[in-house]
Amino acid sequence: MILAENLTKVYGKRPVLDSLSFRVEKGSITGFIGPNGAGKTTTIKIVTGLLKRTSGKVEVMGMDPWNNPRIYEKVAIIFTSIYHPQEVKVKEYLHDVGRVYERDPRDLIEEFGLTPHLDKRLSQLSSGLAQRVQLVSALIRDPDLIVADEPTANLDPKARLEFYDVVGRLHRKGVTFFISSHILSELEKVITHVVFINRGRVTFSGTINQALKVEEGEIYLLVDDPERALQVLGKGVLEGGYIKVFGNLREVVDLLDEHGINVITVRRSSLDEAFKRFSNI
Numbered sequence: 001m002i003l004a005e006n007l008t009k010v011y012g013k014r015p016v017l018d019s020l021s022f023r024v025e026k027g028s029i030t031g032f033i034g035p036n037g038a039g040k041t042t043t044i045k046i047v048t049g050l051l052k053r054t055s056g057k058v059e060v061m062g063m064d065p066w067n068n069p070r071i072y073e074k075v076a077i078i079f080t081s082i083y084h085p086q087e088v089k090v091k092e093y094l095h096d097v098g099r100v101y102e103r104d105p106r107d108l109i110e111e112f113g114l115t116p117h118l119d120k121r122l123s124q125l126s127s128g129l130a131q132r133v134q135l136v137s138a139l140i141r142d143p144d145l146i147v148a149d150e151p152t153a154n155l156d157p158k159a160r161l162e163f164y165d166v167v168g169r170l171h172r173k174g175v176t177f178f179i180s181s182h183i184l185s186e187l188e189k190v191i192t193h194v195v196f197i198n199r200g201r202v203t204f205s206g207t208i209n210q211a212l213k214v215e216e217g218e219i220y221l222l223v224d225d226p227e228r229a230l231q232v233l234g235k236g237v238l239e240g241g242y243i244k245v246f247g248n249l250r251e252v253v254d255l256l257d258e259h260g261i262n263v264i265t266v267r268r269s270s271l272d273e274a275f276k277r278f279s280n281i
């Protein structure tokens with residue numbers, strides 16, 4: 001869906017992106033993770049055709065995004081807040097987008113519970129509601145790919161969960177996501193792939209399972225027979241329904257499997273720790 005090869009961006013003489021290479025697989029929810037100033041926004045602007053790269057290759061759905069309005073037919077962008085004149089009313093904004101993409105937005109407005117808010121001005125919306133309006137405006141074009149730059153940065157925890165709920169729902173309908181964030185805790189639950197960036201360099205790119213793979217560490221397991229699992233393992237404790245055990249994930253899961261115990265969910269070290277490990281922080 002997205003391919004970047006040796007992508008660089010230099011501002012003046014300052015290199016901000018240093019030979020970035022990564023992929024966003026079709027059908028994935030890829031988290032783009034790095035601290036402030038790492039280069040996430042710069043990368044996202046290049047990928048969505050808003051900024052010209054200095055060198056390297058970028059393809060989005062097989063197209064070079066620079067100077068290519070065709071990518072906006074199938075790619076939608078979501079920012080932290082709506083970049084649009086704030087005195088405009090929700091209904092004017094969404095109907096205008098609908099006219100551009102020749103689609104009636106009324107079903108989406110209803111589906112996303114925006115009907116009672118249509119007469120509000122964008123400036124009057126709570127951040128959660130504003131983000132829902134942005135999502136609907138993105139969905140009007142029926143995108144195959146949604147690129148989001150820190151979409152939850154302004155949201156309270158409840159609105160963040162709602163946002164990722166919608167992401168999960170759209171993903172099941174086939175939309176691919178590339179989402180930048182430095183708030184990792186909720187991203188971890190929803191993403192399938194991850195690209196770590198630090199100081200303009202990609203430090204890791206792969207599946208979430210690869211990113212969280214640790215040789216030995218603390219593992220949390222949800223199994224169908226926790227009592228027997230503890231007996232089989234000969235170590236570990238039960239914590240809020242999960243078995244917490246220190247060990248090698250592969251060995252632990254294989255051992256339980258040999259004894260016919262079904263592992264329902266595995267949780268390992270957090271994305272935060274993985275990012276630090278890959279970035280040598």
Ligand SMILES: Nc1ncnc2c1ncn2[C@@H]1O[C@H](COP(=O)(O)OP(=O)(O)OP(=O)(O)O)[C@@H](O)[C@H]1O
Pocket residue numbers: 011016034035036037038039040041042043
């Ligand atoms: N127009 C510009 N001119 C010069 N330097 C810039 C420009 N835009 C961004 N930078 C610099 O490039 C670096 C990367 O910025 P970028 O906004 O891409 O990072 P980021 O990972 O998105 O961080 P944040 O979460 O803070 O936005 C920063 O050091 C920033 O100061």
